Amino acid sequence: MKTLIQNGTLVTASDTFQADLLMADGKIALLGRGLPADGAQVFDARGKFVLPGGIDVHTHLDLPFGGTKASDDFYSGHKAAAFGGTTCHLDFAMQSKGETLRQTLDNWHKKSDAKAVLDYGFHVGITDLTPAVLAEIPTLAAEGVTSIKLFLAYKNVLQVDDTTFFKSLLQAGEAGMLTMVHAENGDAIQILVDKAVAEGRVAPEWHALTRPAWAEAEATMRAVALAGMAGAPLYVVHVTNGMAVDQIAYGRERGLNVMGETCVQYFFFSLDNLRQPDGAKWVCSPPMRTAADNAALWDAIRGNQLQVISTDHCPFLYDGTKPIMYEGRPFSLPGKELGRSSFAKIPNGVPGIEDRMLILWSHGVNQGRLSLNRLVEVCCTNPAKIFGLYPQKGTLAVGSDADVVIWDPAATRTYGVAASHQRTDYNLYEGWELRGLPEKVFLRGNLLVDGDTWNGEPGGGQWLRRGAHAPIV
Ligand code: URP
Numbered sequence: 001m002k003t004l005i006q007n008g009t010l011v012t013a014s015d016t017f018q019a020d021l022l023m024a025d026g027k028i029a030l031l032g033r034g035l036p037a038d039g040a041q042v043f044d045a046r047g048k049f050v051l052p053g054g055i056d057v058h059t060h061l062d063l064p065f066g067g068t069k070a071s072d073d074f075y076s077g078h079k080a081a082a083f084g085g086t087t088c089h090l091d092f093a094m095q096s097k098g099e100t101l102r103q104t105l106d107n108w109h110k111k112s113d114a115k116a117v118l119d120y121g122f123h124v125g126i127t128d129l130t131p132a133v134l135a136e137i138p139t140l141a142a143e144g145v146t147s148i149k150l151f152l153a154y155k156n157v158l159q160v161d162d163t164t165f166f167k168s169l170l171q172a173g174e175a176g177m178l179t180m181v182h183a184e185n186g187d188a189i190q191i192l193v194d195k196a197v198a199e200g201r202v203a204p205e206w207h208a209l210t211r212p213a214w215a216e217a218e219a220t221m222r223a224v225a226l227a228g229m230a231g232a233p234l235y236v237v238h239v240t241n242g243m244a245v246d247q248i249a250y251g252r253e254r255g256l257n258v259m260g261e262t263c264v265q266y267f268f269f270s271l272d273n274l275r276q277p278d279g280a281k282w283v284c285s286p287p288m289r290t291a292a293d294n295a296a297l298w299d300a301i302r303g304n305q306l307q308v309i310s311t312d313h314c315p316f317l318y319d320g321t322k323p324i325m326y327e328g329r330p331f332s333l334p335g336k337e338l339g340r341s342s343f344a345k346i347p348n349g350v351p352g353i354e355d356r357m358l359i360l361w362s363h364g365v366n367q368g369r370l371s372l373n374r375l376v377e378v379c380c381t382n383p384a385k386i387f388g389l390y391p392q393k394g395t396l397a398v399g400s401d402a403d404v405v406i407w408d409p410a411a412t413r414t415y416g417v418a419a420s421h422q423r424t425d426y427n428l429y430e431g432w433e434l435r436g437l438p439e440k441v442f443l444r445g446n447l448l449v450d451g452d453t454w455n456g457e458p459g460g461g462q463w464l465r466r467g468a469h470a471p472i473v
Pocket residue numbers: 060182283284285286312314348349350
């Protein structure tokens with residue numbers, strides 16, 4: 001099947017140009033002016049932008065966490081992502097204690113393969129590094145899982161010690177794999193949490209006050225230094241503040257292969273949101289910080305101290321006791337209400353997989369905070385390069401997958417839970433005005449989203465084998 005998008009303004013990480021784009025057999029077949037229709041289905045994109053599909057490299061679909069599980073699965077999360085202009089994502093397959101990594105992957109394939117609409121891959125989150133598991137790490141690369149993740153926080157749950165982290169860095173580095181890290185000092189945080197709870201300080205704001213920016217800065221520097229000692233590449237996930245950015249920059253300035261991401265929510269929210277009566281909605285780790293940190297993150301994205309904007313999409317219902325309607329059926333799952341008696345029991349995580357590109361367009365690009373090319377670079381191209389998917393994904397080039405979004409810069413919408421598709425009962429950006437929306441979203445040439453119409457089919461997504469020895473950007 002052939003589709004021709006005519007007269008659009010194409011945007012890549014490096015260029016903005018007028019051209020037609022022909023898709024054939026799931027690939028971008030031709031780019032150029034005045035391409036003949038030649039039997040293709042034709043869409044006119046005059047006055048519109050044409051972008052590569054977004055890639056979100058940090059999601060948690062169907063994740064058991066915080067006494068419940070994330071409310072989006074590999075169908076509902078994919079549908080929401082597509083309506084937000086994202087066509088591909090990488091999820092964390094989390095190892096349960098005692099499991100082999102093979103079992104972890106099998107478990108995540110069971111959750112995803114029949115439901116997936118988008119193309120997707122896995123990182124493996126390691127929580128139990130036995131000698132056998134250490135030996136298993138290089139085998140992941142052979143099957144296209146080329147990144148691992150370790151947590152320096154969530155004591156007694158996911159947290160690993162420095163021995164585990166360093167051994168993993170060495171092993172992954174030798175196999176050409178990338179190590180990702182959740183960098184917060186979980187030991188110090190646990191002491192602060194226990195103290196706050198003992199003193200009766202249990203409101204949601206104490207989630208942030210017991211996870212100070214120093215805990216993130218310290219763990220970030222430790223991770224950067226250990227990556228330097230291992231001679232291995234490192235990717236720091238969900239960076240929230242200027243001090244943590246400085247640690248990554250310190251390593252990069254000294255030639256280390258370290259990179260970092262932030263997530264869309266960290267540009268816009270702060271401790272003040274946690275102080276609202278519904279502050280639990282903003283509870284995630286690391287926490288929202290300050291207006292100065294919001295500004296530092298924009299600087300870091302513009303200055304390439306950070307290379308990616310992802311979401312850390314890990315949604316929960318705000319009130320899981322009240323079912324919501326999802327595709328005509330009631331849906332409920334315990335959510336943030338689990339933490340009514342204490343911040344320490346609020347499931348950590350926020351929705352964002354649909355919000356990311358929409359919010360960054362209207363409240364980033366339109367506000368002059370980042371260029372359209374940089375938006376494409378940090379949301380599409382760098383994610384593909386860093387995680388071994390480029391040039392199959394992440395750009396508009398002949399031979400790349402035809403993952404393409406037509407954006408209408410003049411379309412407007414008041415955003416919020418009613419306008420979004422994430423399977424939860426709230427949206428962090430409730431009432432925010434959007435100008436510039438995806439009009440058509442194609443995955444491998446298939447029109448998944450056409451205005452408000454959803455054409456996605458469960459099982460239509462493809463699991464992605466990724467390359468090792470990916471570049472450092
Ligand atoms: O609060 C968060 N971020 N929840 C998801 C797990 C993680 O730390 O990424």
